Amino acid sequence: MSLDELAEVRAPHVYLAKILGDSMIGAGIFDKDLIVVDRSRTAEHGEIVVAVLNNSEPICKRLFMMGGGVKLQSEDSAYPSKHILEGDNLVIWGVVNYSLRRHGKA
Template sequence: MSFTVIGPIAEGGAKLPKGSFRVPAGFPSPAADHIEKHISLDEVLNIRAPHVYLISIAGDSMQSAGIFDGDLAIVDRALEAGHNDVVVALLNNEPTCKRLCVRGKQMILLSDNPKYPPRYILEGDELAIWGVVTNTVRSHV
């Protein structure tokens, strides 16, 4: 699974209306009558520019983590990556999005798709953790 950097996310996005009810996946309700407040996706997604980037994900190796081909990942470069975090990284200058597994001094990049084997970081490998995936955005159209 690889990624493409789209760019940093600017703070101060538009405020959007938030309904005061949960929407069932059944029959519609007239939403305009239930506006609770206006919210910003910057706040909901905990975006703190300039170290937060939008990354376009390519591939199917993270499907069990809910990250699919074409999704946009919000990546925070200020967070320190730890065991079990989903990260974007450069492994030997190749971009990848994987789950970080730390076992003592051994680091492993794991796919969340059983058809891909674990990638053990070996002596001589160059691994640069670029950031931690905090959220993803998926288009349904």
């Protein structure tokens, strides 16, 4: 099976993004990993997403929806969660389906 088949990388609604930083190490996503993001899926509680908050840089976080509120949580306690407040502009770019890590020499 090819990577294209496994991760549907050639589908128009799927893209790759490179992770910068270690805020998601608890989920097994490390600095410089590639993530496979599906824009066609609706994000659900507890899923890892790529999001933009208030027109900032895209971030990769775990999505929590509780009691009408929304939180984007890092998977490393050194990084604070982002609680979405009234008036914030949150755009979910997609749901992370896979992460890929290079193990050989660059």
